[in-house]
Amino acid sequence: MRFMVMMKATADSEAGVPPKAEDMAAAIAFHEELVKAGILLAADGLKPSSAGARIRFTGNERTVIDGPFAETKELVAGYWIIEVASKEEAVEWFKRCPNTMGEGFELEIRPFLEPADVGEALTAEQRERITDMEATAAERHG
Amino acid sequence: MTSTAAHRAVEAVWRIEAARLIAGLARLVNDVGRAEDLAQEALVAALEQWPASGIPDNPGAWLMTVAKRRAIDEIRREVTLAGKVELLGRELPRPDGPELPEPVEDDVLRLMFTACHPVLTPEAQAALTLKMLAGLTTEEIARAFLVPTTTMAQRIVRAKRSLAEARVGFSAPGADELAPRLASVLAVVYLVFNEGYAATAGEDHLRPALCEEAMRLGRVLAALVPTEPEVHALLALMELQASRLRARTGPDGAIVTLLDQDRGRWDQLLIHRGLTGLARAEQLGGAIGPYALQAAIAAVHARARTADQTDWPRIAALYAVLARVVPSPVVELNRAVAVGMADGPAVALDLVDGLGDRLRDYHLLPSVRGDLLAKLGRPVEARAEFERAAGLTLNERERDLLLARAQECG
Numbered sequence: 001m002r003f004m005v006m007m008k009a010t011a012d013s014e015a016g017v018p019p020k021a022e023d024m025a026a027a028i029a030f031h032e033e034l035v036k037a038g039i040l041l042a043a044d045g046l047k048p049s050s051a052g053a054r055i056r057f058t059g060n061e062r063t064v065i066d067g068p069f070a071e072t073k074e075l076v077a078g079y080w081i082i083e084v085a086s087k088e089e090a091v092e093w094f095k096r097c098p099n100t101m102g103e104g105f106e107l108e109i110r111p112f113l114e115p116a117d118v119g120e121a122l123t124a125e126q127r128e129r130i131t132d133m134e135a136t137a138a139e140r141h142g
Numbered sequence: 143m144t145s146t147a148a149h150r151a152v153e154a155v156w157r158i159e160a161a162r163l164i165a166g167l168a169r170l171v172n173d174v175g176r177a178e179d180l181a182q183e184a185l186v187a188a189l190e191q192w193p194a195s196g197i198p199d200n201p202g203a204w205l206m207t208v209a210k211r212r213a214i215d216e217i218r219r220e221v222t223l224a225g226k227v228e229l230l231g232r233e234l235p236r237p238d239g240p241e242l243p244e245p246v247e248d249d250v251l252r253l254m255f256t257a258c259h260p261v262l263t264p265e266a267q268a269a270l271t272l273k274m275l276a277g278l279t280t281e282e283i284a285r286a287f288l289v290p291t292t293t294m295a296q297r298i299v300r301a302k303r304s305l306a307e308a309r310v311g312f313s314a315p316g317a318d319e320l321a322p323r324l325a326s327v328l329a330v331v332y333l334v335f336n337e338g339y340a341a342t343a344g345e346d347h348l349r350p351a352l353c354e355e356a357m358r359l360g361r362v363l364a365a366l367v368p369t370e371p372e373v374h375a376l377l378a379l380m381e382l383q384a385s386r387l388r389a390r391t392g393p394d395g396a397i398v399t400l401l402d403q404d405r406g407r408w409d410q411l412l413i414h415r416g417l418t419g420l421a422r423a424e425q426l427g428g429a430i431g432p433y434a435l436q437a438a439i440a441a442v443h444a445r446a447r448t449a450d451q452t453d454w455p456r457i458a459a460l461y462a463v464l465a466r467v468v469p470s471p472v473v474e475l476n477r478a479v480a481v482g483m484a485d486g487p488a489v490a491l492d493l494v495d496g497l498g499d500r501l502r503d504y505h506l507l508p509s510v511r512g513d514l515l516a517k518l519g520r521p522v523e524a525r526a527e528f529e530r531a532a533g534l535t536l537n538e539r540e541r542d543l544l545l546a547r548a549q550e551c552g
């Protein structure tokens with residue numbers, strides 16, 4: 001089963017304060033544990049919301065709102081994509097994540113939708129077009 | 143926490159800790175079978191205690207402490223080994239002491255080599271690997287291999303006994319032995335993968351989960367021996383093949399062949415990882431390793447947006463190299479298929495016929511011949527070949543597919 005584990009933002013991450021050296025070392029050690037266990041598929045960190053933007057939809061209207069955004073605890077600061085046997089396993093793994101973000105640091109664990117969940121919401125043609133676009137993006141990405 | 147939830151949490155901890163725990167104990171008692179028994183006893187203790195007490199902060203250390211305590215008790219009971227008790231007592235930290243040595247990664251690698259030791263059959267190697275490295279239960283392994291639990295339990299007991307009788311102990315292979323021993327570890331991982339990959343929808347869902355277990359083991363290996371190109375190549379091969387799992391069966395459970403698959407269902411994350419892993423293997427100088435060549439072939443398919451865009455001349459060339467590296471009539475047959483797509487069915491049919499009797503009972507030979515004959519406008523012969531192939535395959539879904547193709551020949 002595949003999960004995304006989202007790292008929620010904190011005041012420090014939103015302020016762009018780099019982690020302390022010892023926190024960084026702990027975070028790297030945890031990352032290595034996930035790699036050695038063979039469960040990590042991908043991981044990335046995100047810049048503070050001040051570097052981002054939102055688009056709000058109201059009917060046909062689109063309103064672009066530049067960051068930063070106020071509700072820090074709802075913001076995502078980074079993510080891992082892991083493959084494990086159960087939600088419990090994902091939880092047990094990430095209970096071991098060092099608290100490098102300070103008080104109130106929160107992780108959110110969410111399973112990926114499986115084809116059975118999406119059902120036939122997408123036609124074969126739609127899926128093919130999406131893959132086409134993803135493949136192009138991946139090639140550019142390297 | 144309900145008791146079921148607690149149980150599931152304990153199982154999750156077990157999945158995470160099993161390999162390191164067993165490896166650490168094996169280093170201590172120099173017998174993986176016994177180490178596994180000790181670890182299982184610690185698991186039983188956890189299942190008894192954790193639902194009430196909660197999961198300890200460091201569950202791995204808790205399990206290790208309990209298992210080591212039992213190891214000491216056991217040895218004390220063996221009077222003849224009295225001398226060793228002292229030795230062990232000196233080496234061991236107090237069971238309830240705060241500091242326990244972390245088992246090193248080398249132990250996990252050593253455990254892998256031991257589980258895949260050449261004194262064992264491939265089936266036994268696979269069973270032990272899933273049990274000790276992946277933390278699966280005997281029942282799960284039995285279901286995955288479609289055998290009764292008692293059969294699998296016996297297979298595991300016999301395997302452990304064989305290791306003990308052969309005095310395999312717990313050591314890593316020497317430098318001269320490393321290459322063949324690593325090859326046998328890779329073969330076991332790929333065997334587990336194929337066991338899962340051969341399954342079709344409608345069968346127990348645990349079988350595709352075997353593909354995930356195999357990829358997980360492959361990633362563990364890639365982290366343990368990052369300089370071995372074939373380790374990355376095997377992982378890349380599995381990830382590229384698994385990227386198509388979702389597209390391999392239709393809604394009714396029927397097999398969808400590669401060229402007919404809805405490529406929109408291919409798993410782009412696995413493809414990306416597979417291509418990256420293959421590049422890594424090639425950078426490490428392993429481009430012509432058997433797994434690297436197979437991964438390179440899978441990569442050609444993965445890169446083709448549609449079946450029509452497949453670079454068949456490249457696939458044919460890769461198969462030609464593979465046939466030189468690992469000469470095999472099955473590889474030759476696959477090469478013939480690629481040549482057929484690149485240069486037309488007539489050339490390919492000559493290649494297939496050149497194989498002679500070497501694949502007499504292999505269903506894919508008449509299946510490929512049937513396909514080529516149909517393309518050459520010889521439907522009567524094609525039909526006979528498809529029917530012969532249907533009679534040879536053991537897989538029901540495949541038989542349905544072949545009989546359907548025979549029908550199409552009119």
